[in-house]
Amino acid sequence: MTANSPLQRVGQEKGIAMGSQELQRKLGFWAVLAIAVGTTVGSGIFVSVGEVAKAAGTPWLTVLAFVIGGLIVIPQMCVYAELSTAYPENGADYVYLKNAGSRPLAFLSGWASFWANDAPSLSIMALAIVSNLGFLTPIDPLLGKFIAAGLIIAFMLLHLRSVEGGAAFQTLITIAKIIPFTIVIGLGIFWFKAENFAAPTTTAIGATGSFMALLAGISATSWSYTGMASICYMTGEIKNPGKTMPRALIGSCLLVLVLYTLLALVISGLMPFDKLANSETPISDALTWIPALGSTAGIFVAITAMIVILGSLSSCVMYQPRLEYAMAKDNLFFKCFGHVHPKYNTPDVSIILQGALGIFFIFVSDLTSLLGYFTLVMCFKNTLTFGSIIWCRKRDDYKPLWRTPAFGLMTTLAIASSLILVASTFVWAPIPGLICAVIVIATGLPAYAFWAKRSRQLNALS
Structure with a gap:
């Protein structure tokens, strides 16, 4: 049977087991939208408004940077939407690169994600929640680490026991995290001061004109808009992916764009x-200018931050293990990661082991900070994924249920915007970034050779 035969596509669409127990399609549109928005709206927005303002140099360019930064993401989401409807299965980038004809690149993308992104991100978010909790009450550092570990364990149990239950929680927490931002926007409009837009007093960092300042501002928004494609890791568990994926991917982008733009507007006012432009905590500092909040602004922001990061942590615990599950099902990762719980119908072992590794990183925080240098590798992986659609479209069996409009333009924009992020990341840490790329290749290729040989042996026996 071919990689995308009619029989297999029917099985993928309906969640039918293809020779072994598979995860079932239980997630509807609203749950998928909540996961996409909940993953994207994280702790980054609490500092990015100030960073964008510093880069852009004026209030209007700051707001415009968030608008354009969000619009730039739409072509990327269109590419993901097409690929996810062509291959409606779990795994995202791994699956798309594999079907584009490069199993080694597909494996390396998953290998890098597992060790340098997925588990470390759990520890970083859990510790960030504890850090904000420490703003409300003093916490012993060691106790804080155990609280962070407890948060990961709690979400592991939630998402291990039920996909529907996890999705319901994700929907509620996403609504809960948007409410405080809505309050900030409402209060900001009421206390808005137009004179703050009339007389900007800063010069854009590294920019010599309005256009260059705008580009710098747009670049500074990039990280705030990452996360929507997380739902592609769970495409194999989404009902009617042909309709749900495009609507959720593009819809989440528009929702986040509106939210961020309004936040940037009111905070600038x-x-x-x-x-x-010189604030490291722009939302907290902006709220101190609202008489109704005054000295309570810090408490409000700390509570909001905890809710926001809780939602992101929950989302990551939910979707990230699906990557290793997909690799294990192809016999390209530890076999145990492909196990599906017979009662709960979740990738239980993958969830547990990734959570355990995340807890390990909590107690080795110095190592976690070093893993930030793998960002260059992760950005380049995204660029390869956007390019993979060109090779996928050349396949005779490539039949997506949704196609990217203005394909040439959209794909070019997706690749170009991703390359800009790669370049800016390289400038941030060129030598460490290259060293990390070498580490991924040096460890990943031997690992791939081992599992590829094992996979061929298993296929020969079957």
Whole structure:
């Protein structure tokens, strides 16, 4: 049977087991949208408004940077939407690169994600929640680490026991994280000061004109808009992916764009722009300019941050193990990661082991900080994924249920915007980034050779 035969596509669409127990399609549109939005709206927005303001140099360019930054993501989501409807299965980038004809690249993308992104991200978010909790009450550092570990364990149990239950929680927590931002926007409109837009007093960092300042601002928004494609890791568990995936991917992008733009607008109008551009905590600082909040602004932001990061942590615990599950099903990773719980119908072992590794990183925080240098590898992986659609379209069996409009333009924009992020990441840490790329290749290729040989042996026996 071919990689995308009619029989297999029917099985993928309906969640029918193809020779072994498979995860079932239980997630509807609203749950998928909540996962996409919940993953994207994270702790980054609490600092990115100030970073964008510093880069852009004026209030209007700050707001415009968030608008364009969000619009730039739409072509990327269109590419993901097409690929996810062509291959409606779990695994995202791994699956798309594999079907584009490069199993080694597909494996390396999953290998890098598992060790340098997935588990470390759990520890970073759990510790960030504890850090905000420490703003409300003093916490012993060691106790804080155990609290962070407890958070990961709690979400492991939630998402291990039920996909529907996890999705319901994700929907509720996403609504809960948007409510405080809505309150900030509402209060910001009421206390908005137009004079803060009339007299900006800063110069864009590294920019010599409005156009270059705008580009710098757009670049600074990039990380705030990452996360929507997380739902592609769970495409194999989404009902009617041909309709749900495009709507959820593009819809989440538009929702986040509106939210971020309104936040940037009201924050720029609440406080003098020179203070905003030099603020490391822009939302918290902006709220101190609202008489109704005053000294309670810090408490409000700390509670909001905990809710926001809780939602992101829950989302990551839910979707990330699906990558290793997909690799294990192809016999390209530890076999145990492909296990499906007979009662709960979840990738239980993958969830447990990734959570355990995340807890390990909590107690080895210095190592976690070093893993940030693998960002260059992860950005380049995304660029390869956007390019993979060109090779996929050349396949005779490539039959997506949704196609990217203006394909040439959209694909070019997706690749170009991703390359810009690669370049900016390389400038941030060129030598460490290259060293990490070498580490991924040096460890990943031997691992791939081992599992590829094992996979061929298993296929020969079957």
